[in-house]
Amino acid sequence: MDRQLELELIDELLALKSKRAHFLDETIARNPVDHYLSEARFQLERKHIFRRLPTIAAHTSELSGAGAFLRREVAGLPVLLTRDKAGRANAFLNVCRHRGTRLVEEESGCKHRFSCPYHAWTYASSGELIAAPHFEEGFAGLQKSDLRLKRLTCEERHGFIWVTADEDSPVTLDDHLGPLGEELDALGIEDMFVAQQDAPVHAANWKILVEGGIEAYHFKVAHRATIGPYFEDNLSSYRMIGSHMRSILMRTSMTKLEAEARQDWRLRDHAQILYTIFPNTALLVQSDHIAWINQEALSAGETRVRMTTLAPNREADRPDHWKRNHAITRATLDEDFEIGESIQASIASGANDHMLFGRFEGALDAFNKVVDRQLDGVASQAVAAE
Ligand code: FES
Ligand SMILES: [Fe+2]
CATH class of the missing domain: 2.102.10.10 (Rieske [2Fe-2S] iron-sulphur domain)
Incomplete structure (x- = not known):
């Protein structure tokens, strides 16, 4: 990531923290629950998103x-x-x-x-x-x-x-990634190895599982026993990079930077940088490794979540360390996935017509707008045919 941008992203979150404010979209947003339940909709996503994009x-x-x-x-x-x-x-x-x-x-x-x-x-x-x-x-x-x-x-x-x-x-890979390609190169992923991987199937729509990773509103509640204490309450920012997204989830340690020389500030040490590579990949950039999560959509209500700890090749001699790291990430993500399964099972009840996204959950709306854009024109035809 460009150094200027890195500093801007830190400044932005520190300013929000000092004002006790949040990173807000213009309005609240809604997404029909049918988008998570309908098998016809899922087939359209498979054809026009998962098969068409790299x-x-x-x-x-x-x-x-x-x-x-x-x-x-x-x-x-x-x-x-x-x-x-x-x-x-x-x-x-x-x-x-x-x-x-x-x-x-x-x-x-x-x-x-x-x-x-x-x-x-x-x-x-x-x-x-x-x-x-x-x-x-x-x-x-x-x-x-x-x-x-x-x-x-x-x-x-x-x-x-x-x-x-x-x-x-x-769609070529270059077209699809656009400027994100350069940012991915800077992560040095080709010099890493698969330290640990598992791929359980979860009973939830792939979009619910993606959404669970891109807001910090739930951190202090759902993750209170794991990572919650290390993060600021409901404090994250996001930027779209074409169809993709870079989210910054602020750790409590970031405020200490104000006492340190600006040239030593390193975002990666004080935040979780999360790249959502559309449609189904998340890269959680940690200070010394990357948790790579692929949501492999199997049906409207089932997703295989392949979770991989990518570690630098130079640290291949620490298998126990990476095993522990993977277990921590897995335990945290399982908290999200359990809730994802609870949502999937509950929305079928008809209690809500829509998912409701608060102004600090704008990333969820932005992600769904990309999904909708890919299906522009084809979704309405399918609904008419049903
Ligand atoms: S050799 Fe493969 S199906 Fe006959
Ligand atoms: Fe979470």
């Missing part, structure tokens, strides 16, 4: 050497990530081109040849069909070169492997 499928280190492979679900599709002999990261549909068997069952591993368990059609890590028993006899006239694994757009940038599931999508 999303993060893995960290670079999860596909670390030639021959490494990884199985993932991206936007509801079974995906095989491979690193081929040329060192390039690839994303394919994990589906045999013969009769559609799932090609790879293992979650991850290392090999350059993938043989289908049904009739042994065998594919290279670069996707070519390289062997198929009795092919010339049984499939006369067909070319193996036409039966490569189905490739998805895959780019390795900023320390992550990004996949765009819809091959006709016109």
